[in-house]
Amino acid sequence: MSATRTSQQERVPADQRFREVLWENPEVCSNCFRRCKEVETLHPPEWGGGNYPTERHERTADGELGRDVETHDRHGALRTYPPRTTCGNCGSVRLLADHDSLSLEAAVGLVEPIADRLEEAGYEVDRQLMRKWVRVHKRTEAFTNYDREIFASAVQEFTDP
Numbered sequence: 001m002s003a004t005r006t007s008q009q010e011r012v013p014a015d016q017r018f019r020e021v022l023w024e025n026p027e028v029c030s031n032c033f034r035r036c037k038e039v040e041t042l043h044p045p046e047w048g049g050g051n052y053p054t055e056r057h058e059r060t061a062d063g064e065l066g067r068d069v070e071t072h073d074r075h076g077a078l079r080t081y082p083p084r085t086t087c088g089n090c091g092s093v094r095l096l097a098d099h100d101s102l103s104l105e106a107a108v109g110l111v112e113p114i115a116d117r118l119e120e121a122g123y124e125v126d127r128q129l130m131r132k133w134v135r136v137h138k139r140t141e142a143f144t145n146y147d148r149e150i151f152a153s154a155v156q157e158f159t160d161p
């Protein structure tokens with residue numbers, strides 16, 4: 001049994017901390033890593049409450065209410081503008097990451113908000129080494145277009161515990 005548990009622990013992906021705190025966190029913009037929402041877990045009444053919400057999403061100062069253009073009618077006219085949280089810092093609609101590769105300066109500049117989010121989550125961060133890691137990898141041709149992987153590995157290498 002313990003052998004099974006050990007092998008499962010070894011399969012924990014190396015980017016798990018990055019994904020949990022930054023990439024898949026609904027509170028954080030995946031494009032610039034600013035905190036745009038606060039998600040509060042609600043506790044439905046014990047007597048039931050099938051329609052009771054389990055989460056409340058509040059926008060923070062960095063989150064703005066935006067509109068996402070989604071559907072058009074058969075004449076091409078717009079039909080709906082669903083409300084979405086838009087990042088007040090970078091303008092990302094729905095707080096999604098841009099797919100374009102970042103410049104060296106932009107990538108190094110994201111170390112600060114990344115470190116801020118990690119410290120909020122209770123981790124100690126070596127910002128200086130994290131900046132150096134990002135700078136070195138962005139200057140390396142084989143890695144320069146893999147921003148997400150560069151950030152994930154930096155998070156893995158330079159945060160404690």
Ligand SMILES: [Zn+2]
Nearest residue numbers: 029032087090
């Ligand atoms: Zn953003």
